[in-house]
């Protein structure tokens with residue numbers, strides 16, 4: 001086996017890339033996987049080397065073979081110039097935002113953005129004199145009406161991870177770039193496999209690797225990738241914080257990377273299977289899944305996305321809280337918990353109305369979010385049929 005040339009590497013299809021990215025067996029004594037490199041101090045052979053930091057690795061926070069392997073692999077997959085790792089997905093969000101803003105700036109944030117992202121904007125950014133204004137995710141090119149001379153960033157997230165609004169990201173990016181603003185996207189739902197962020201105009205793309213990169217609900221990690229325009233600034237911000245991911249999490253993330261496309265394609269198949277099953281149930285008022293033709297953002301999804309993942313929501317016909325609790329508490333195969341992207345099915349009730357400010361959340365019934373795992377669909381639907389019976393009985 002000979003070493004992959006960069007020319008060959010460039011032409012590889014995504015599945016081949018996932019298998020080979022960030023991996024060079026000739027540097028690992030022939031072993032397939034890189035061990036978890038852990039360390040703070042790196043020693044130098046001479047005073048001269050020490051003073052000039054003349055070495056490939058200089059200190060634990062500046063990068064290890066493990067962190068570099070994942071960063072390089074992710075850049076390849078995301079079509080990015082560079083990638084930095086963070087200890088969690090939320091830390092990746094904060095790194096991206098702090099890369100783009102300075103005191104006195106105004107930023108635009110989708111009203112459907114991840115809740116803790118809003119919290120960061122409303123507390124820390126506010127304290128730093130950065131004003132976050134929330135906008136309707138369906139704004140499209142009309143975002144131009146919200147741009148100010150001080151607008152330095154537009155944060156998009158599509159679909160919203162509870163309510164599943166889609167966003168016309170190329171249109172938003174065109175407006176933002178004409179006004180000199182950075183486009184930041186939380187791309188956790190689609191991953192770069194189903195939405196190549198930088199090709200679509202995104203400057204800084206965030207991935208909560210905790211979800212599909214991990215795939216096993218046993219690690220926390222975040223990634224931010226940058227296009228050439230933002231690569232230097234992102235790296236500079238990362239270096240200033242030294243907000244590093246841990247070696248074991250990086251090791252597990254690299255392992256997850258190899259099977260990410262397989263898992264994601266199965267999540268898509270399972271997600272569509274369950275979404276269509278719900279769509280045919282009389283207890284369900286609406287299914288919020290962008291790959292279903294009736295969804296408001298379906299045309300955008302079809303145009304810009306290459307697939308869908310296994311997270312979507314449903315709106316039930318009006319029912320009491322007690323009845324919904326009886327339905328959910330008695331489920332045997334769906335755990336109730338935050339996060340998603342693992343091998344197991346999950347459900348949570350949610351209410352976007354508690355934090356929305358730019359749009360009205362009026363679903364007309366209880367809202368449930370489902371993460372579909374790898375279980376057999378007939379077992380999942382049998383569990384849900386019993387759940388619907390408890391719902392109908394009123395708890």
Ligand SMILES: *Cc1c(COP(=O)(O)O)cnc(C)c1O
Pocket residue numbers: 088089090091093114161186188189208209210211220221222339
């Ligand atoms: C989970 C999640 C995050 C945060 O990831 P953590 O690793 O849990 O901090 C960010 N954005 C979205 C859309 C998420 O679903």
